[in-house]
Amino acid sequence: xxxxxxxxxxxxxxxxxxxxxxxxxxxxxxxxxxxxxxxxxxxxxxxxxxxxxxxxxxxxxxxxxxxxxxxxxxxxxxxxxxxxxxxxxxxxxxxxxxxxxxxxxxxxxxxxxxxxxxxxxxxxxxxxxxxxxxxxxxxxxxxxxxxxxxxxxxxxxxxxxxxxxxxxxxxxxxxxxxxxxxxxxxxxxxxxxxxxxxxxxxxxxxxxxxxxxxxxxxxxxxxxxxxxxxxxxxxxxxxxxxxxxxxxxxxxxxxxxxxxxxxxxxxxxxxxxxxxxxxxxxxxxxxxxxxxxxxxxxxxxxxxxxxxxxxxxxxxxxxxxxxxxxxxxxxxxxxxxxxxxxxxxxxxxxxxxxxxxxxxxxxxxxxxxxxxxxxxxxxxxxxxxxxxxxxxxxxxxxxxxxxxxxxxxxxxxxxxxxxxxxxxxxxxxxxxxxxxxxxxxxxxxxxxxxxxxxxxxxxxxxxxxxxxxxxxxxxxxxxxxxxxxxxxxxxxxxxxxxxxxxxxxxxxxxxxxxxxxxxxxxxxxxxxxxxxxxxxxxxxxxxxxxxxxxxxxxxxxxxxxxxxxxxxxxxxxxxxxxxxxxxxxxxxxxxxxxxxxxxxxxxxxxxxxxxxxxxxxxxxxxxxxxxxxxxxxxxxxxxxxxxxxxxxxxxxxxxxxxxxxxxxxxxxxxxxxxxxxxxxxxxxxxxxxxxxxxxxxxxxxxxxxxxxxxxxxxxxxxxxxxxxxxxxxxxxxxxxxxxxxxxxxxxxxxxxxxxxxxxxxxxxxxxxxxxxxxxxxxxxxxxxxxxxxxxxxxxxxxxxxxxxxxxxxxxxxxxxxxxxxxxxxxxxxxxxxxxxxxxxxxxxx
Numbered sequence: 001x002x003x004x005x006x007x008x009x010x011x012x013x014x015x016x017x018x019x020x021x022x023x024x025x026x027x028x029x030x031x032x033x034x035x036x037x038x039x040x041x042x043x044x045x046x047x048x049x050x051x052x053x054x055x056x057x058x059x060x061x062x063x064x065x066x067x068x069x070x071x072x073x074x075x076x077x078x079x080x081x082x083x084x085x086x087x088x089x090x091x092x093x094x095x096x097x098x099x100x101x102x103x104x105x106x107x108x109x110x111x112x113x114x115x116x117x118x119x120x121x122x123x124x125x126x127x128x129x130x131x132x133x134x135x136x137x138x139x140x141x142x143x144x145x146x147x148x149x150x151x152x153x154x155x156x157x158x159x160x161x162x163x164x165x166x167x168x169x170x171x172x173x174x175x176x177x178x179x180x181x182x183x184x185x186x187x188x189x190x191x192x193x194x195x196x197x198x199x200x201x202x203x204x205x206x207x208x209x210x211x212x213x214x215x216x217x218x219x220x221x222x223x224x225x226x227x228x229x230x231x232x233x234x235x236x237x238x239x240x241x242x243x244x245x246x247x248x249x250x251x252x253x254x255x256x257x258x259x260x261x262x263x264x265x266x267x268x269x270x271x272x273x274x275x276x277x278x279x280x281x282x283x284x285x286x287x288x289x290x291x292x293x294x295x296x297x298x299x300x301x302x303x304x305x306x307x308x309x310x311x312x313x314x315x316x317x318x319x320x321x322x323x324x325x326x327x328x329x330x331x332x333x334x335x336x337x338x339x340x341x342x343x344x345x346x347x348x349x350x351x352x353x354x355x356x357x358x359x360x361x362x363x364x365x366x367x368x369x370x371x372x373x374x375x376x377x378x379x380x381x382x383x384x385x386x387x388x389x390x391x392x393x394x395x396x397x398x399x400x401x402x403x404x405x406x407x408x409x410x411x412x413x414x415x416x417x418x419x420x421x422x423x424x425x426x427x428x429x430x431x432x433x434x435x436x437x438x439x440x441x442x443x444x445x446x447x448x449x450x451x452x453x454x455x456x457x458x459x460x461x462x463x464x465x466x467x468x469x470x471x472x473x474x475x476x477x478x479x480x481x482x483x484x485x486x487x488x489x490x491x492x493x494x495x496x497x498x499x500x501x502x503x504x505x506x507x508x509x510x511x512x513x514x515x516x517x518x519x520x521x522x523x524x525x526x527x528x529x530x531x532x533x534x535x536x537x538x539x540x541x542x543x544x545x546x547x548x549x550x551x552x553x554x555x556x557x558x559x560x561x562x563x564x565x566x567x568x569x570x571x572x573x574x575x576x577x578x579x580x581x582x583x584x585x586x587x588x589x590x591x592x593x594x595x596x597x598x599x600x601x602x603x604x605x606x607x608x609x610x611x612x613x614x615x616x617x618x619x620x621x622x623x624x625x626x627x628x629x630x631x632x633x634x635x636x637x638x639x640x641x642x643x644x645x646x647x648x649x650x651x652x653x654x655x656x657x658x659x660x661x662x663x664x665x666x667x668x669x670x671x672x673x674x675x676x677x678x679x680x681x682x683x684x685x686x687x688x689x690x691x692x693x694x695x696x697x698x699x700x701x702x703x704x705x706x707x708x709x710x711x712x713x714x715x716x717x718x719x720x721x722x723x724x725x726x727x728x729x730x731x732x733x734x735x736x737x738x739x740x741x742x743x744x745x746x747x748x749x750x751x752x753x754x755x756x757x758x759x760x761x762x763x764x765x766x767x768x769x770x771x772x773x774x775x776x777x778x779x780x781x782x783x784x785x786x787x788x789x790x791x792x793x794x795x796x797x798x799x800x801x802x803x804x805x806x807x808x809x810x811x812x813x814x815x816x817x818x819x820x821x822x823x824x825x826x827x828x829x830x831x832x833x834x835x836x837x838x839x840x841x842x843x844x845x
Contacts, residue, residue, distance in 0.1 A: 074095065558580070730765055
């Protein structure tokens, strides 16, 4: 097919094509791929069918994982010559344009190759290379795949035009920057359109690294303005939107995400570059006159990552530009020390340091090698059954090993894994948690606390609580259906929630994940903004209404190709589905949908691919309550909900809070103020209906305004009382012949009131000096307002600053002022205020 497309459809001269195949590897015991060689000889002469070793024709995704031999098609740009010796020579004139990888092995941690139970072909074509061939260009970057982007970059940055220079011919890295920016903005536009989002984990971090590399090249080498990358998105959409219409639909979302990332990284980019320059300069100075290789310490690379947001590969590129390398081991050690690794999931692994109970490719291949068939788990869709099943494998692990055993008894291992020929247990998949229960026989019992499926082998895990079990024994499968009865409503209503969100927010909403267990449901989806209160209310009401409609839940197996044609059918982004799928529909039988898949009416029902366990009718869910909504990443929102009894309880909690708030509304004075303050945190922490919580918060806001008014009136009364009391104290002091006064009030710490009280006392004793301690019991604060007369300063009897600091020291407070005449002290406590008053009085003795 590859050869036919290239030669017959695209019209490429087959005399310029060379095919490579895997020539074998004796060290690894891998034979030459003669089957592929013989197939190629049907199309090309033997001198253009070339064998190569593992380096070129054995594809691996990394140190571990799926891999296999491959066959490649190479093209000679010049032609009319024997270019066989130039194949795989890394020359621009002879290039690889197609690769077919035969994924048939798994590379283990120890380096061994294990045959995969399921094999497939992974094919890939070089789109840009093919375009350069068809357009007669010598470089991918000279094709119309890139030239419009280069023009837009030049317009945005005002840099010199792109000239196609490489390596030493491009010393200022201008052309390199053009290529990096153009390539990366295309990648970002497509990836974000497909639902990926820059983040600090997994594929999201790959995107973030790509984006930050593009920003750095643009700003450092092209002097690009902030936000320039975002400006290039419309160019990509204009170029490729006709072929990929989803680019047009998601353009605004892509622009918002990229702009947000640009702004975030832009705040630290220049600082990071300057920091790296200082690091590089320090390394050169420290190694002046030495022949030692220049290495950026791992600690510095980690700092750039942790504090400046520089991905390690960006630091490596900057180091390479300076003729340096990075101490990757040191960097990785810093990463390791930054946070403790999570402990192994106790559900999957035993205690006491045992390896997790997980079947890798080696184990599943071993089972297949013994002709053990995958587990028949169709009984998982049955309820209240106790089928008998035969034990076909027993898996155990220790701290240093994992192995299949013939027999095991209670106490041998903390937890074991048992594989049966058939089962009624549901293995965790598609967001739904596993079933729990018991496997039992006459003299055996295993408490199943986790169930997982590996390459079709369903493993039941847990401790053996009594007896022993061996291969060939027959056990009874006893699922905890009471627990599953709580899981099923959450799964069915997750489908309903997905449907409701798309109805309320639009069809651009896509599922990004879910979690369904016995206590709640959680749903992740694409949306750039938080849901408004009215949207949450509409979604919740729609879900609750579908429960009230008492709709039947239908399931039917179908060919995937046929089922995908059903209008409105939903599938999970990134999920791989088999050729034959299970369709779940709520409220509409599936057979008519398959007969007339283009009927637009089907969009009015929830229809999804799903292998989980569900209700028979939505009425069994009883009640639906949305209790949580928030962001988990840029452009990804998460909602959580209750069904059944937990939803009813949430509704009752909400009603109770409403009653409490109604009662608070009828209170007055301090009792009202204290009740409102106490109610707010209780409301914030309550897991109740979000629409109700929003309404209660609005009511609380109204009560808070009343609280502010009451406090304002109280403050005004305190101020009036404070000035009056200060006047009275000064009057009595004058009558007693005193010109230095220390007094304590409880009228708050407002500085304006403090000045007013000091002014009132000065009017009574114009040559007097005063220190007023005033407390705020509610805020637990104390202020000391101090004024010293010029007479007392000149006589060096008092200095306002020294006086207030002396007094406030006992309260661990501090004071200060512009001069010796005025000062203010503050303490974050009201305790020991009487001691402070005594110290102030002692100071004037």
